[in-house]
Amino acid sequence: MSPIIQTAGLTKVFGANGTAVHALRGIDLTVARGEFVALIGPSGSGKSTLMAILGCLDSPTTGTYTLDGAEVQGLSGAQLARIRNTKIGFIFQSYNLMPKASILRNVELPMLYAGVGGRERRERAMALLEKVGMPEKANVLPSNLSGGQRQRVAIARALANGPALLLADEPTGALDSRTGAEVLALFQELNAAGNTLVLVTHDPSIAALAQRRVEIRDGLIAAAAAGAA
Numbered sequence: 001m002s003p004i005i006q007t008a009g010l011t012k013v014f015g016a017n018g019t020a021v022h023a024l025r026g027i028d029l030t031v032a033r034g035e036f037v038a039l040i041g042p043s044g045s046g047k048s049t050l051m052a053i054l055g056c057l058d059s060p061t062t063g064t065y066t067l068d069g070a071e072v073q074g075l076s077g078a079q080l081a082r083i084r085n086t087k088i089g090f091i092f093q094s095y096n097l098m099p100k101a102s103i104l105r106n107v108e109l110p111m112l113y114a115g116v117g118g119r120e121r122r123e124r125a126m127a128l129l130e131k132v133g134m135p136e137k138a139n140v141l142p143s144n145l146s147g148g149q150r151q152r153v154a155i156a157r158a159l160a161n162g163p164a165l166l167l168a169d170e171p172t173g174a175l176d177s178r179t180g181a182e183v184l185a186l187f188q189e190l191n192a193a194g195n196t197l198v199l200v201t202h203d204p205s206i207a208a209l210a211q212r213r214v215e216i217r218d219g220l221i222a223a224a225a226a227g228a229a
Contacts, residue, residue, distance in 0.1 A: 002069045004165050004196045005031035005054060010063035012049050012219075023049040024060070025219035031198060033164075036191040038210035039200045046219040048169065051200045055088055055167050056080045068164040085113050089158030091168040095150040097142040103129065103153050104138040110160040128156035132186065148179035155186060159195075166190070168199040172206065184209055 010027040013020050023046045031037050041047045052058040053065060056072060065072045068087055075083070090096075097106050107125040116124070129135045132152040142150055151171060158166055168187070172180030184206065191197050191211075199210060207213040215222040 003030045003032050003066075004035075004068055005029060005198070006066040007054075008064045010050070010053060010060045010065065012046075012053065012058070013061045023219055024053075027063070027216075027219075027221060029214065029221065031165075031196065034191070034194050034196055036187070036197045036211045037199070038207035038213040039198060039216055040202065040204065040207040040213050041216035041222075042202060045216045047200050047216040049219075050216065051167060051169055051198070054165075054198060055090060056083050085110055086161050087164045089160070089163040089166045091151070091154050091158050091166065091171045093170040093173040095142070095147075095154045095174075097150060097153060097157075099142055102139050102141060103134065103145070106142070106153060107157045107160055110157060114161050116161075124160065125156070128159050129153075131159070132156045146179070147175050148182060151175065151179075151183050152186065155183075155190075159190075164196065166195055166197045168197065170201060171199065172201075180206075 007027055007029045010024050011022070012024040013022055015021055027050060039047045039050060049058070053060050056067070059073065067083065072080070072083070098109070101109075104122070104125050107128055108121040111121040111124060126135060126138065129138055132155055134149060134152050134156065137145065137149065137153075142153070145153070171187075172183055175183065187197055187199070188209065197210075199206070201207050
């Protein structure tokens with residue numbers, strides 16, 4: 001079975017000539033289907049730049065990236081948008097929920113963009129809210145939820161189109177330690193159910209919960225080690 005993620009020689013340069021910043025200097029990374037990988041590194045290490053490329057939010061300067069068996073580089077903006085909608089589920093530190101839309105509507109949104117019919121959208125969204133323990137909040141606005149509840153909704157939204165890959169960027173950064181632990185436990189449950197997760201963090205204790213942690217330093221992979229079983 002082919003891996004979900006395979007990169008070879010990925011580089012990313014911002015600026016040019018004397019002002020050039022080499023954010024990535026040649027990243028070779030493979031993530032297997034069903035794996036839970038943590039990308040860890042200090043601020044400025046390149047991990048967030050790598051996450052943006054893996055999520056098709058940015059393009060590498062050089063190198064190749066294959067996602068779920070298809071090469072990504074060279075695709076049009078519309079093609080990349082479709083990949084983001086159907087192949088990747090995003091979970092951000094700041095949740096990125098629509099403030100004036102109900103929780104149910106927030107979870108339905110990726111399905112709306114994918115052309116899923118109204119009845120099926122609602123049924124799938126309710127099932128996902130059930131999965132993350134939030135069905136009773138379907139008609140509530142995000143402003144009436146705690147941070148942990150908002151992140152659970154964001155996870156449900158990320159799962160909306162059955163993505164091949166879940167990308168989480170510092171997903172517990174805005175949460176207290178107890179609530180963060182609950183969200184991380186949910187990630188482990190999702191992984192146990194077969195979901196592929198890549199999580200960006202600067203916190204070694206969070207990275208240790210993953211099956212494998214990959215350390216990024218100065219735009220290079222510095223080390224890879226096993227995490228929690």
